[in-house]
Amino acid sequence: GKVTEFSGTETEYHATKDYISASAMKKLKVSPMHFKEADKVTETNAMIFGNAYHCFILEPDRFEKDYYVFDDHAIYEVLIGEGFKSPRSTKQYKEWMASEMRVIGDRKSLSIDDFQKIKKMKDRLMSHRYIRTLLSDGVNEQGFIASLETTAGQVEVKFKPDKFNEKKRFCVDLKTAADASIDGFSRSAAEMDYHIQ
Numbered sequence: 001g002k003v004t005e006f007s008g009t010e011t012e013y014h015a016t017k018d019y020i021s022a023s024a025m026k027k028l029k030v031s032p033m034h035f036k037e038a039d040k041v042t043e044t045n046a047m048i049f050g051n052a053y054h055c056f057i058l059e060p061d062r063f064e065k066d067y068y069v070f071d072d073h074a075i076y077e078v079l080i081g082e083g084f085k086s087p088r089s090t091k092q093y094k095e096w097m098a099s100e101m102r103v104i105g106d107r108k109s110l111s112i113d114d115f116q117k118i119k120k121m122k123d124r125l126m127s128h129r130y131i132r133t134l135l136s137d138g139v140n141e142q143g144f145i146a147s148l149e150t151t152a153g154q155v156e157v158k159f160k161p162d163k164f165n166e167k168k169r170f171c172v173d174l175k176t177a178a179d180a181s182i183d184g185f186s187r188s189a190a191e192m193d194y195h196i197q
Contacts, residue, residue, distance in 0.1 A: 002146065002147070003146040004145050004146065006142075006144055006158065006160075008143075013158065016145075018156055019145050019156045019157055019158035020158070025193075026193045048108055049118075049176065050176045052067050052110050052114070052118060053118050053121060053176050054162065054174055055067065056118050056119075057135070057174060058135075058140045058141065058162055059141065066107055067109075068108070068110065069110050069115040070111055070112065071111075071112040072096075072097075075087070075092075076088070121176070137167070138163045138164050138165030138166070139163070140162065141160055141162065142161070142164050143158060143160045144161075145158045146158075146159075
């Protein structure tokens, strides 16, 4: 069927229930109840890390609005220097933490160690000339809607490639993996149903 750009906001894209996404298809594959309860799933640390990496690579301007890099090393060292054996259980640390929570607001918190890892991963990714080329041109996060012809009839679908380059006719889907070897990633891709995307 015909593929059309989705012209609404990101919130409207996610709220559109007339079209099914790859994520929803994966949940439906597990069971109808997983599909029905999709909005109630809590993010795991791995999901937060993957989403933060994705945002840092593709939408760096949005990264600071959505994520807060939590670094308590300085206050920890000060309290250790003052002789506290358990700095995180002190009144000073708790007061510092309360002020940090006000600064964090609605943003997702990311540890300084995870942030350093994300920066190193970006440097490694961008050191590859071909990857740099793939990520340099095109549009990030452009939503699309289409009708998918199936044996049971047409299904209305929506999808949002991480990067879309119309001129070169390709889409990029950025993924993180604990094991990036060919065998390890192949297993992860099968387990995570990446082929649906």
